[in-house]
Amino acid sequence: MKPFIALLVAVALAAGGWFWWQKQHPASASGGAGPGTGPGGRPTTATIETRNIRFAVNAAGEITPSEQVSVRPEVNGKILVLPVDVSDLVKKDQLLFQLDDRDLQIEKQSQDTIIARGKLELGQADRDFQRARQLYENRLIALELFEDAKTNFELAKNSLERAQTTLDLVNDRLRRTRVTAPFDCTVLTRPISVGQAVSGSGGFNSGTEILTIANLNDLVINAHINQADVTRLRVDQEVEVTVEAVPGLKVIGRVERLAPQATIKNSIKGFAARILLKDVDRRIRPGMTANILIPVASADNVVAAPLAAVFTEMNPETRQMERYAFVQNGEEWERRPIQIGVSDFFVVEVTKGLAPGEVVSLEDKNKDRKSGTPGAAAAGGPRTAGIAAPAAGGGARPATPAGSATPRR
Numbered sequence: 341m342k343p344f345i346a347l348l349v350a351v352a353l354a355a356g357g358w359f360w361w362q363k364q365h366p367a368s369a370s371g372g373a374g375p376g377t378g379p380g381g382r383p384t385t386a387t388i389e390t391r392n393i394r395f396a397v398n399a400a401g402e403i404t405p406s407e408q409v410s411v412r413p414e415v416n417g418k419i420l421v422l423p424v425d426v427s428d429l430v431k432k433d434q435l436l437f438q439l440d441d442r443d444l445q446i447e448k449q450s451q452d453t454i455i456a457r458g459k460l461e462l463g464q465a466d467r468d469f470q471r472a473r474q475l476y477e478n479r480l481i482a483l484e485l486f487e488d489a490k491t492n493f494e495l496a497k498n499s500l501e502r503a504q505t506t507l508d509l510v511n512d513r514l515r516r517t518r519v520t521a522p523f524d525c526t527v528l529t530r531p532i533s534v535g536q537a538v539s540g541s542g543g544f545n546s547g548t549e550i551l552t553i554a555n556l557n558d559l560v561i562n563a564h565i566n567q568a569d570v571t572r573l574r575v576d577q578e579v580e581v582t583v584e585a586v587p588g589l590k591v592i593g594r595v596e597r598l599a600p601q602a603t604i605k606n607s608i609k610g611f612a613a614r615i616l617l618k619d620v621d622r623r624i625r626p627g628m629t630a631n632i633l634i635p636v637a638s639a640d641n642v643v644a645a646p647l648a649a650v651f652t653e654m655n656p657e658t659r660q661m662e663r664y665a666f667v668q669n670g671e672e673w674e675r676r677p678i679q680i681g682v683s684d685f686f687v688v689e690v691t692k693g694l695a696p697g698e699v700v701s702l703e704d705k706n707k708d709r710k711s712g713t714p715g716a717a718a719a720g721g722p723r724t725a726g727i728a729a730p731a732a733g734g735g736a737r738p739a740t741p742a743g744s745a746t747p748r749r
Contacts, residue, residue, distance in 0.1 A: 401563030
């Protein structure tokens with residue numbers, strides 16, 4: 341029995357020791373991180389490939405209609421007809437609203453009566469004047485009576501003209517009680533209801549707003565472009581636009597206007613830009629936020645390497661900054677000078693020094709040789725608007741290719 345108990349204790353101790361070792365060395369227990377990876381599965385190598393590179397900077401703006409009108413009456417009155425409501429599609433010359441015109445109609449009838457009377461009075465004055473002229477020519481009446489008849493005729497004519505002018509003004513006010521759409525539009529707001537009294541645009545606070553209409557077929561983006569990026573834009577240039585409220589939607593915009601003078605918005609100096617959207621999707625609505633991608637540099641089907649694989653240091657002889665990469669050559673790593681071109685935030689075009697399929701290190705092998713320990717992966721990024729990426733450890737630092745790249749369109 342005692343040997344059996346001793347055997348059980350030995351097995352239990354061995355099992356406990358094995359579990360403790362597994363807990364302390366999980367990577368070794370699973371067979372290690374594998375080739376091309378470091379602790380925690382972090383990649384330490386990459387393969388050179390051919391790909392397209394696009395580098396662009398972002399700007400945000402608000403989507404607004406190209407034409408938006410606040411509809412206000414030109415005369416005072418009360419809303420009689422209001423056939424449209426919010427989101428209604430309205431055609432050009434379609435009725436938007438009509439004011440109660442009964443008072444104006446009564447005034448028009450009164451003015452018509454005054455004009456009819458004026459015509460009768462003018463006819464009577466004309467006959468009296470013609471008769472007085474004949475009598476005066478025959479020396480049958482005095483000059484004074486002839487001049488009185490002529491004056492009465494002129495007064496009657498002036499009175500009729502004045503009445504006609506008043507009638508024209510009444511008719512114009514009647515015409516302004518009926519407001520139609522100036523273009524094909526959509527009703528955005530309608531804060532007024534039928535029966536409500538409104539004031540004309542010539543009155544207090546420029547009148548009462550009855551409707552807000554806009555042409556939603558033509559939308560624009562009013563953006564504030566940073567002064568560091570505005571030089572990359574030009575009028576009639578096409579840009580890619582994404583809308584935050586509609587995931588996955590991409591539309592094309594055309595730069596319509598660029599402000600000639602800088603302004604400060606949110607403590608950032610920039611230039612106002614107006615971008616016209618093409619082929620507007622019905623899901624896009626005014627007030628949404630749009631992101632504009634301003635193209636900076638591009639290259640198609642070029643040899644590309646990760647930015648972390650490109651290192652830079654100064655040549656002590658030439659005092660020039662040189663870029664290089666560590667290329668795998670069997671079991672060894674070859675330090676190879678390279679030349680770079682267009683880059684984005686992740687990869688860079690290699691114009692000379694590397695070929696597709698070659699394996700490069702993401703770590704500084706110079707530091708590995710000096711310390712005898714695995715080097716840390718270089719951290720890199722394109723230099724944009726004069727902002728350089730942080731340098732890696734040791735004497736080498738990641739490439740900042742945008743500063744020497746020649747953009748290709």
